[in-house]
Amino acid sequence: EDKVVQSPLSLVVHEGDTVTLNCSYEVTNFRSLLWYKQEKKAPTFLFMLTSSGIEKKSGRLSSILDKKELFSILNITATQTGDSAVYLCAAGLQGAQKLVFGQGTRLTINP
């Protein structure tokens, strides 16, 4: 059975802290690992990773994939209250490009 597990499930930090969110996966026909941010409504895309060891960066956010150990991390530096959201990790499968999601990490940034 395809499975994606995120940790921690919930995290509360102070503004300015750095956080690391974890995602491990066990799926057949793996193609890519995706990170989404979900506030009130639609998940919005952050990163898509297909190669091991290559960091992707966007401002204060960065992510990396380890295809040997089957995990990915999402780092957020100098956190702001606007970073408060649920962060979703998903494994993309070959073929029809189905996504298998983890449970999500609820991140709360306190001022």
Next chain:
Amino acid sequence: NAGVTQTPKFQVLKTGQSMTLQCAQDMNHNSMYWYRQDPGMGLRLIYYSASEGTTDKGEVPNGYNVSRLNKREFSLRLESAAPSQTSVYFCASLRDSTQPQHFGDGTRLSIL
């Protein structure tokens, strides 16, 4: 561009009623997907359509049917709603394997 549009945004049904959730995308994407999101469980795939004219079951298809009406539209039907189908439903579309899926804003469905 509107992206992925879902209607309605909210709906309350009684057990046994039927309902169709609508989804349309204006990005000329080939593939479309229906997910449900329940507390603490992430998103789970209900049905998907890899291309116009094809549909396939996902992880949790029981109690649902779908129609890929044309390239733009993909509807989800509950024939006889049950309280276990209370959830937030998301539609997504995808151009190709090099791109991420794009999501609509969701339909919050409550079944009493």
